[in-house]
Amino acid sequence: MRRFRFFSLIIASFLVGCLALNGCSNQSIATTPAIKEQVLQVIRDNPEAVLQAVEVAYQQRQEEEVQQARRGFLQQMITDPGSVIGKAPTKGAAEKKIVLLEFSDFQCPFCARASQTVQEFMTKHSDKVTLAYKHLPLSRIHPQALPAALAAWAAQQQGQFWEYHNALFAQQERLGEDLYLELAKNLDLNLQQFNRDRASDAAKAAIEADLQLAGRLKINATPFFLLNGEAIAGAVELSEMESALNRVINNS
Numbered sequence: 001m002r003r004f005r006f007f008s009l010i011i012a013s014f015l016v017g018c019l020a021l022n023g024c025s026n027q028s029i030a031t032t033p034a035i036k037e038q039v040l041q042v043i044r045d046n047p048e049a050v051l052q053a054v055e056v057a058y059q060q061r062q063e064e065e066v067q068q069a070r071r072g073f074l075q076q077m078i079t080d081p082g083s084v085i086g087k088a089p090t091k092g093a094a095e096k097k098i099v100l101l102e103f104s105d106f107q108c109p110f111c112a113r114a115s116q117t118v119q120e121f122m123t124k125h126s127d128k129v130t131l132a133y134k135h136l137p138l139s140r141i142h143p144q145a146l147p148a149a150l151a152a153w154a155a156q157q158q159g160q161f162w163e164y165h166n167a168l169f170a171q172q173e174r175l176g177e178d179l180y181l182e183l184a185k186n187l188d189l190n191l192q193q194f195n196r197d198r199a200s201d202a203a204k205a206a207i208e209a210d211l212q213l214a215g216r217l218k219i220n221a222t223p224f225f226l227l228n229g230e231a232i233a234g235a236v237e238l239s240e241m242e243s244a245l246n247r248v249i250n251n252s
Helices: 002-021 033-045 047-079 081-085 109-125 145-156 161-170 177-186 191-198 201-216 238-251
Strands: 090-092 099-104 130-135 224-227 230-233
Touching (some): 047 081, 047 224, 081 099, 081 130, 090 109, 099 109, 109 161, 109 238, 130 201, 145 161, 145 177, 145 191, 145 201, 161 177, 177 191, 224 238, 230 238
Parallel strands (some): 099 130
Antiparallel strands (some): 090 130, 099 224, 224 230
């Protein structure tokens, strides 16, 4: 088993070199005829090693691409947080020295769970953390994600984003036109403006801008958080979010 793993790593390293160069060359990895023959023999005896090596190489390359895509953006979160936040709804500290950027989908059950954690986190740390919300509706699997995002954007235009956001997650099982109008009425929104705003090109453009940002950052699942230089994926526990905050504070 150890021998199998060893040669799987050799194959993976060889493949990573090939991927990095977009083609193999004699300089891609240092080998000897003996090692080459051993690798070939492992492939003959254990063809599954090739599959494992390809998977390892692919995962390594994907991770490198993700880190490269996010590196500049994470630095920008620290040096120019206002440009990162843009017109996203925010709450918490006005200074924006520590920014929690949330990518979320109103029909995602994990996002609903995470929203409770975020509320707890912000209740404790709103004096030093600025929360900013980015829409990432996964429309292929959540048909109500985009309509809900558009409705929330319309509520934002009347200063009621977070109230509408909380109500959407609290009644996630009821997502649909009836709920969107009911919540607008409950929050005393101007219904004419609300309906006009959520159907507007501006609303669609705002959601699309968030989707494009997620694409550039290689974010394809929700919920997802960026806390200055820390990436946090999934419906995390409060303790994990606070550990990330401690790392940010200690490294600042």
